[in-house]
Amino acid sequence: MARHCIIVESPSKAKTIGKYLGKDYRILATVGHIRDLPKKDLGIDTAHRFEPKYVAVPGKKDVIMNLKKAVQDAKDIFIATDPDREGEAIAWHVAQILDLDPSAVKRVAFHEITKNAVLEALAHPVPVNLELVNAQQARRVLDRLVGFELSPLLWRKIKPSLSAGRVQSVAVRLIVEREAEIESFAAESAYRVAARFLPADAEGKTEINAELPKRFKEENKAEAFLESCRTAAFLVDDVEKNKAKKQAPPPFTTSTLQQEAGRKLRFSVSQTMMLAQKLYEDGHITYMRTDSLNLSSLALAMIKAQIVEMFGEAYSHPRKFKTRSKGAQEAHEAIRPTDMHLSEAGDNKNVRSLYRLIWKRSMASQMAAADVERTKVRIRNDKNTELLEAKGEVVTFPGFLKVYQQDEDKENLLPALKKEDKLTLIEMEAVEKFSQPPARYSEPALVKKMEELGIGRPSTYAPTISTIQKRGYVEKGDKAGEAREYRRLLLKDGRISAETLSEVANAAKARLYPTDTGRVVNRFLTEYFEDIINYNFTAGIEQDFDDIAEGKREWHAMIREFYDPFHARIEQNFDNKTNFRGERLLGTDPVSGKNVYAKIGRFGPIVQLGEVQSKEKPRFAGLKDDQRLDTLTLKEALELLAYPKEIGNYEGSPLTVAVGRYGPYIKHKSTFYPIPANQDIAAVDLEHAIALIGTAREKESNKLIRDFPEEKIKVLNGRYGPYIAHAGKNYRIPKNTDAEKLTADNCREIIRQAPEKDHKRSSARRKKK
């Protein structure tokens, strides 16, 4: 029997809809885009009307074949890809591939995935919106032109395999500029006065923590203030009470989920997305790549019921949130559990804790605001005119705080006080406090910033962050922090003492740092293509895309206007042969008299001794991980150039210490022995080297489990356990096999039975050699 055919993007969505609609409907998924520009060529006719050449997305042949087969005997074909720009384009490509007339296609939009919403949508099909499709084509073509013309320029000017693009280059810029702000930051210090009191006549032992709003720049001023307080009597000057509300947070979008999972659970952006994907595929949450704060009516009712059941009517406050982020397309709902009764879900710890977070946030978003009472107590004394202030905060109605706490929601209790109450000073201190430099971006903080700028989409935040790290523009790392001394003056028992203490300042975990390559690439783009990496570039062209989508503008003309001046600058830069490698002359080598430079080399930052153009070829050495192009000294450069260095003889052959691609190593009789990373290579002498070789040889002998020299078969201990090596290939040993007891025959059998693998990865690697 012929069935209705519905085409969606996500296989999970197809499954869900299938459950609602039953046997009369057949639901197929495109699994994302099915056609795109070719992977290798530009695929755009820039000489004419930027005609794009579309090819099937690699690996999508099966999907396309299934679509073609399914529609042959279909009663109706509904294209229900996501209701946004990309979804409209997918709908159009589907129509093209299926040879359907776009104006006759039944395009439907599911704004929420509930039975009623789906049936309602199916009842109101519309044609494909070609203007919206054109806006997507313009977006696609512009991104391809920028990426595929800028990147080759970088290969030529800086080094191979680099990349640039509308989104990634701005992300790198943000990180480079933040680092520059930190570098130019000069910490200032001032003395902060804090005091602890007890009510003079109260039985209660609740302390009052007060602070002086004013800070003292100089220590003697702070000391003079403490001195004046030494014999002072303290009184409550006045008590001010204010009622305030803390508003419930909106439900999660991709960006806010990444931020909160990072802050509360310490997940990286990609980790959060992988865990969320799992919850989505298991049907526990709605779609996790979304910029919408919208909750379906079904969801609102379900959340409300859950709140009322758990906390009572007073805690329910249903509401809809409006999206504030730039360029939001809102094709999906906010991220929420599919079933609010399920307060826990997932089959491992991390999945479960992410689900809990989503569940709590969804609850909180529909709960009442919290009522807090803030108290400010001013404290005067009889020896000077300054007022100290103590602040208290009490939650009088928790509202959403019942389920969702922010870190800053700490209560601070103050004892009951009234005007003119006497206070007893326990102690008062003046501590030198330093101003904080701007914080380096964490991954979620970078996503937040990108979202604010309207750069990137929920589906690309995580991949973009991994791209800029893969290209070597940015590294994620911890910083131990610097030890810093500060002064503390203490007034206690009528005496003032002073001491110098030490603290660790500015330690941070998992932050993003620019590399030398990232800085140089950014410098180049800033100098020649500032308009592309300008923070407003995307916002500007998004306006153009909107105009195209509304039929107010023609897309070829828009791209032409952008492309001609852009391409002219690309050509101009290609024509002048000068490199852009951040080269810096450090000085001259006192031994050879040659110049010493620091610059970006083929594989990263290097130092160079001598001239590239000279007959005698220059010598090179890579920088160490903690060294930087901009700050490297001549002395450090000469130390790097001291290798390879012969340090003596062993077993009749010379021993050489050198630094290569994978770090420092010792070379002996054409064998390489890596030097451990924590070891200073300057300290590696003959004795050291011999010891290192000894342990390396011992380890090597442990690696070999069985050896069958006639068959050229070895059983070795590897990273993933024992395996068989033969003729340049490795073979997995079947489970429950004792590797120690394998015979040559066993091994031959395993090799014979090994499945013939011919996947792309290994063939690509072979090609490389």
Next chain:
DNA sequence: CAGTGAGCGAGCTTCCGCTTGACTT
């Protein structure tokens, strides 16, 4: 893995945004 960095010239690299599996000797 393989221990570079010039230059020669071959062949390669590269974008953003939509969606999931493979595949971990």
